[in-house]
Amino acid sequence: MGKCAKVIVCGMKGVGKTSILEQVIYGNVHSSMQFYPTIEDIYVANIESDRGIKEKVRFYDTAGLEQSQISTAHGTTNQQLPRHYLVLADGYVLVYDTDKPESLDVLISLKKDIDKNKDKKEVITVVIGNKTKELDASEYDSTLNKAVNWCSRERIKHFCASAMQRTTLFESFIFLTSKLNPPPSKSTFPQLSMGKKVLSKET
Numbered sequence: 493m494g495k496c497a498k499v500i501v502c503g504m505k506g507v508g509k510t511s512i513l514e515q516v517i518y519g520n521v522h523s524s525m526q527f528y529p530t531i532e533d534i535y536v537a538n539i540e541s542d543r544g545i546k547e548k549v550r551f552y553d554t555a556g557l558e559q560s561q562i563s564t565a566h567g568t569t570n571q572q573l574p575r576h577y578l579v580l581a582d583g584y585v586l587v588y589d590t591d592k593p594e595s596l597d598v599l600i601s602l603k604k605d606i607d608k609n610k611d612k613k614e615v616i617t618v619v620i621g622n623k624t625k626e627l628d629a630s631e632y633d634s635t636l637n638k639a640v641n642w643c644s645r646e647r648i649k650h651f652c653a654s655a656m657q658r659t660t661l662f663e664s665f666i667f668l669t670s671k672l673n674p675p676p677s678k679s680t681f682p683q684l685s686m687g688k689k690v691l692s693k694e695t
């Protein structure tokens with residue numbers, strides 16, 4: 493059986509996590525649809541990587557986080573995912589709403605918590621800014637700019653998409669799938685020869 497990478501989809505409440513997953517996997521979401529708040533759902537998708545190989549990915553759609561301000565000793569905010577996700581995650585899709593600056597703040601503290609707890613395991617993270625409203629560039633610019641700058645400092649890839657437009661989601665999910673399934677590295681051992689070795693007899 494092939495490897496199935498596990499990806500946690502998380503972010504603030506109501507930013508469009510379920511809509512994004514339903515849209516990218518089934519393509520059945522439109523703006524008049526209402527989703528109930530998620531407790532937890534699991535989706536298994538076959539996604540073609542940029543090498544043209546279909547890879548299986550298991551997505552965990554998580555309950556949206558409240559925008560809570562928990563003060564720590566260092567005066568920072570602290571967003572916490574249920575701990576079992578941190579153990580099983582091979583990757584994360586962090587979602588914010590470009591129209592809600594506070595949803596980006598939630599991601600910033602969430603990422604700190606993920607980094608603190610990921611141990612030495614390498615995880616692949618992407619950020620999706622969900623454009624829930626068609627705004628003037630200037631209206632969502634500051635949140636979007638802040639997100640892009642934060643992502644470049646954190647060395648994570650930022651994508652701007654809309655849960656209502658399926659094709660805008662493909663790039664992020666193909667990128668994630670490709671990173672989760674890198675090409676096998678070349679062996680450092682010398683190639684084993686299949687030919688017969690002819691030993692010359694010592695005379």
Ligand SMILES: Nc1nc2c(ncn2[C@@H]2O[C@H](COP(=O)(O)OP(=O)(O)OP(=O)(O)O)[C@@H](O)[C@H]2O)c(=O)[nH]1
Nearest residue numbers: 505506507508509510511527529530556624655656
């Ligand atoms: N117009 C528009 N509405 C959206 C978009 N994305 C999500 N919505 C709506 O926003 C509401 C919440 O979306 P969900 O996908 O349930 O958000 P969620 O992050 O999974 O929510 P929780 O599970 O409560 O955390 C739904 O009514 C969606 O139809 C979008 O890009 N455009």
